[in-house]
Amino acid sequence: MDLLNETLSKIRPLDEAAMENARERQDQLTKPAGSLGVLEEISIKLAGITGEVINNVDKKTVVVMAGDHGVVDEGVSAFPREVTPQMVANFVNGGAAINVLSRHVGANVIVVDVGVAVPIENASVLSRKVKSGTANFAKEPAMTRDEAVKAIEVGIEVANELIDDGVRLLATGDMGIGNTTPSSAILVALTGTPVDGMVGRGTGIGNGDLDHKKKVIADAIGFHGPDRNDPIDVLAKVGGLEIAALAGLVLGAAARRTPVVIDGFISGAGALVAGHLSPLSRDYMIASHVSVEPGHRAILDELGLRPMLYMDMRLGEGTGAALAMGMVDAATKVIS
C-alpha cells in the first residue's frame, strides 16, 4: 500500500477514556469547573490524542514548507518569486519572524523545499523537491496527480521523521510567494463557495489587483473543473506543492497521534485538504490564530476549529502557530 493510503488508514478516533480522565482531573483542580476555558479543552484534547492525561510538549517543531507558484505570472502577488528562496535562506539563518517566535516558545524550525522554483543549495534546508514550482494554473494544471500525492507524502515523511526523533508537538508553517491564490482556490473548490469573501490581499495587493486575483481563481476553477469530492484532484489542478505537503504533515501527525497546531490561511488550506481526505484528522488539529485573510475564518469553520489568538497577523511562516504552541504548552502545565 502506498504511504498516503497507509497513513489515512492509521488515523483513528480520539481516546474517549483518556479524555474522560482528563476532564475528571480538571474538575478536581482548585478552580471553578471549566474556568480555564480553552486551556482545559486543549488539555482534554491532548489526552484524546495521545491517550495520556499528562502530556509533555517540550520538544516541539515548526515545519515551514516552501514552494513556488506558476500562477504568480498572472500578477496575483505584491512580491516577486525571487523572495521565496531569499526567505528560505533567512529561515535557516535564524533571522525571520518565525525564528524569533519559535525561540520564544522553545520550538525548533525546520524548512523543507517541496517545490521552490530555483535550486536551493543549503544543507540546512531539507531537500524534498517534488517539482521546481507549480505550473501556472491559469493555463494548465498546477501539477500532475502523482506530483500532488508525492508532495503530500513529503509532509507525511517529515512528520514521521520528527515524531521518530521525539517531537511531541508539530506546527505548520509556509513560504511561497503567491500562495494565498492557490489557498483561496482550494477553499473555493473544496467547499463550492463563491470567490467573494474567500480571496484577500495576501501580502498587500491593491483593489484592482484583488479583483484580478478573484477572476484568475474563478476562471481557473471554471476551466479545470476540479472535483470537490477528490481533494487530490483539487490540489493537482489549483493547489500548491507546499500546501500539499502541509496536508501531509497534518495527516502524518494524526496517524501518529501527535497534535499539530495549524497556522493561518495557507496552513489552513493544507489542513482543509487533510480534513477532506480524512475527517478524523480534524481531531488532531489545534487552531492558532485568525488571520486577516478573509477566507481563513471560512476554513476554520469548515474544519470545526476555534482560534485562540486574535492578533491581526498575516505573515504566515508559522508565526501564529508558534505563538499558539506556547498556549498548548501552558495547557499541559495547568493539568500537570
Place this chain on the structure above:
Amino acid sequence: MDLLNETLSKIRPLDEAAMENARERQDQLTKPAGSLGVLEEISIKLAGITGEVINNVDKKTVVVMAGDHGVVDEGVSAFPREVTPQMVANFVNGGAAINVLSRHVGANVIVVDVGVAVPIENASVLSRKVKSGTANFAKEPAMTRDEAVKAIEVGIEVANELIDDGVRLLATGDMGIGNTTPSSAILVALTGTPVDGMVGRGTGIGNGDLDHKKKVIADAIGFHGPDRNDPIDVLAKVGGLEIAALAGLVLGAAARRTPVVIDGFISGAGALVAGHLSPLSRDYMIASHVSVEPGHRAILDELGLRPMLYMDMRLGEGTGAALAMGMVDAATKVIS
C-alpha cells in the same frame, strides 16, 4: 500633595517620537509592513510608554490584589467567603493556576492583602489591609471615601516598589469571593448603562441567582446614587478594596511609564476606574483576554482596548494577563 493626586499629575502622554522610531524599525524588518499585526502594535506602544524602541520585559510580575466583599451576604456568589484566604494561601504556596501560568511566562507572582475579611498570617503575603472586607453595599456604602483612596494608594505603592525593584512589565490579578458583583456595579455606575448584559454568573451561579444579583446591583446603585463623574465615590459606595488597589496599580504603572497587562472582568473594573481618574492612563494598559463574563467586553470597549486572547477563561487571579505577558514578551523580541 497626597500620593494619589501626585501620581495622577505624573501621568503623561505616550512618547510619539519613540513610537515613530519603532514604526520605522518595524517597516525595515524583513516582512510585509504590518503583517505581525498586534505584535507590532504592542512593540510600538511599548516604545511610546518607555521612550525606547527596544524594550526588555524579562522582569515581570503579576500582582494579585485580594479582598472580601460584604455583599456576599446577599447570596450573590457560588462560593463562600472562606475561599478568599484559602486561595491566598494557595497562591503563596505556588499551587494555583496563576502560579503555573506565571512560571510558564517567566513572571513572579505577588499577593497583596488589601482587604481580606480574616487576618492573614503569612509572611509571603504583602500585608496592606485597609479594612477587613467591604461592608455589604446592599445596606451601606462598601467603604468610606478615605478607605477607597487608601486602597488605591496601596496599588500605587506596590507599583512603585516593584518598578524600583526593576520590574518592567506588570499584570493585574485579583482574588475576592463575590467580586464580580462590585465589578458589575462599578461598570454600571461609571457608564450609566442598564444592568442587563453587564452582570454575569461569576464562578457559576444559576439563573435565579443571576436575576437576584442583577437586582442587588441595580437596587444598590439606586439607593446610594454614586456620582458617575467621581470614580472614588463609585468605588466607595459599590466597589471593592482589591478593585481600588488594582486601579492604583494601573495608575502607579502609568505614572512610572511602565506597561501593565489587564486581566479579566475584575481587573477591567479596576482599569476602568483608573481610566476615569486619568484618561491618559489608558495608553499604558495592554488588554489580555476577553472573559466569559458579559460586562468585560463593555469595559474593554469603554477603555478603547482590544483583547488578544479568546480563550473563554473566567478564573481571574491574573491568569489571562499572565498568558498575554508572553505575547508582550514576544512583541519585544520581534522588534529587537
